[in-house]
Amino acid sequence: MFNTNIENNITVLDKLTRANENFDIIKRVIRINKRKSVLYFIDGLLKEAIMEKMMEFFYGITEDDFFTNTETFVENCVPYIEVDKSKNSNAVVTALLSGIAILSVDGLDEIILIDARSYPQRETAEPKNDKVLRGSMDAFTEIFVQNCVLIRRRIRDKNLTIKALQAGDKSKTDIALIYMDNKVDKNLLKNIEQKIKNITTEELSMTQQGFVEALIKSKWINPFPKVKYSERPDTTSANILKGNIAIIVDNSPSSIIIPTSIFDLMEEADDYYFPPVTGTYLKISRYVVSLLSIFITPLWLLTNRYPDFVPTFFQFTIVSEPQKIPIFWQLILIEIAIDGLRLASINTPEMLSTTLGIIGGIALSEFAIDAGFASTETILYMAFVTIANYSQPSQELSYAIKFLRILLLIATELFSIFGLIGGVVLIIILLYSNKTLSGKSYLYPLIPFNGKALLRKFVRIRK
Incomplete structure (x- = not known):
């Protein structure tokens, strides 16, 4: 498709890039040692200062021997590090649309690719999600x-x-x-x-x-x-x-x-930025809080279904006053309300986010209790569950835990103790049947059991 005739190459490139229809694809015709040449690049994705220096160098070329083939021209006439050449039309167009400048010179049958890209970007800053108390504060960007x-x-x-x-x-x-x-x-x-x-x-x-x-x-x-x-x-x-x-x-x-694996998802950077004792405490705390966030509301629902079987020292968990809305529906509605508040906070302008949080907190606490929408105990347990969800470094895992908690609530409401047991069995089946991308167990090193590796998942060992 490309050959030594520059007019042919310009026609082909115009058709492939549609440079005449796209305002941001710049076509610049220049002369290098009296040879007609053409340069294509995307406006905004190029280091213009570098290209200006390069064009200044092109204008100063006077030796005819440099134009015998593309390899010789690149070696002697392109004063840049990241340079390649190609005759493949698809590769050339993909390179251009990726921000690479392409150059065609009369007498050369290959297109020269000059990688002088400069993407629009933001400065490297602290991560918004994976924050730590100590350690590095830089984060990935979109570049x-x-x-x-x-x-x-x-x-x-x-x-x-x-x-x-x-x-x-x-x-x-x-x-x-x-x-x-x-x-x-x-x-x-x-x-x-x-x-x-x-x-x-x-x-x-x-x-x-x-x-x-x-x-x-x-x-x-x-x-x-x-x-x-x-x-x-x-x-x-x-x-x-x-x-x-x-x-x-x-x-x-x-x-x-x-x-x-499930254990990899539970780890975070702070586990290793603190001394072994502190890191171990953080690890174990996260596991305990995660387990409680799954079981605390289903177990509480079950205790209120069968208050006579609750030990004396746990009698304080029983709701004694009659409820306008059943406890099960209180828990489900507040689960949805909390997610609605979370979505609202994401879409709220930053200057109003504090106000929204205050209003949402009041609406989901005092007003809800006074109106009979929810009991004090329901608000308390759901507040714990909400805070516990944010102890997870993985947002995907926190939502998985939320879905499992709702599953246990529904099963407990429908089938009481047998529903709770069946829900726990189903969770174990989901964990056991899940495999990592390598085909290994999602529960490794618990299944198959590897004591030393499992200990490292719970205990922070000095390196």
């Missing part, structure tokens, strides 16, 4: 290359491998597989790489979530997440050094870490 650099900065080892791929027939989204070559599960790596290459979706406009849904064909009925998201380069680097695979998707300010 693909910058995120890879943040990993390179922390792992200066020759075995660190960053493999670039693309997915999406139209979006051509950049994806990086990051792993330690001497530690990674090669079968898992090959499987993931093949799955990415086989993704047939047209675009990944929702980036990470769209990518995960295209990558993992899991049963929707199982709420437990199969991947771990992290906005922290230090957490991602630590998982890579363990032998895991990190996936960076362009335009996403977080990494995807695989394979992931």
Whole structure:
């Protein structure tokens, strides 16, 4: 398609890039040693100062010997580091739309690709979700290359491998597989790489979530997440050094870490930024709070169904006054109301978020009690459950816990003690039947049992 005739190449490139119809695709005709040349680039995705210096260098070229072939021209006439060449029309167009400048010179049959990209970006700042009391305060941004650099900065080892791929027939989204070559599960790596290459979706406009849904064909009925998201380069680097695979998707300010078990999802950076005793306390506290957040409201509902069987020292949990709305419906309605308040806070302008929180807190406490909408005990237990949900570093896991809690509430309401037992059995089945992307147990190192590894999941051991 491309040849040594510049007019042919301009015609082909105009047709492929539709430069005459897109205002942001800039076409710049220049002359290099009296040879007609054309430069295409996307406005806003190029380091203009570098290109100006490069064009100044082009105008000063006078040697004819440099134009014998593309290789010679690149070696002698392109004063830039990241330079490539191609005759493949699809590769050339994809490069242009990715922000790379393309240059065609009369007499040369290949297109020169000059990677002088400069993406619009925000400054690296503290993560909004994965916050820590100590340790690094930088976070991933939406810039693909910058995120890879943040990993390179922390792992200066020759075995660190960053493999670039693309997915999406139209979006051509950049994806990086990051792993330690001497530690990674090669079968898992090959499987993931093949799955990415086989993704047939047209675009990944929702980036990470769209990518995960295209990558993992899991049963929707199982709420437990199969991947771990992290906005922290230090957490991602630590998982890579363990032998895991990190996936960076362009335009996403977080990494995807695989394979992931239930115990991996429960860990957070603060566990390792504090001394072993403190880290162990934080780990155990998180497990206890998570278990309580699942069972506390179903058990409380059950005790109010059968108050005569409640031990004396737990009699204070019984609601003695008659309720206008059954306790079960109080719990369900407040579960929904809390989620509604959370969604409202996300969409509320920042200057009004404090006001919304105050109004929501009053509406869900004093007014609800006075109006007979909910009892004091219901508000108390749901307040604990709400706070407990935020103890989870993984938002996906916190929602999974919420769904399980609602499942237990419904089962307990319908079938009393047998419903609660059946719900617990179902949760165990969901956990046991779930597998990581490597095909291993979701409950490892509990199932199959590995005592030393399991101890490390609960106890912070000095490195």
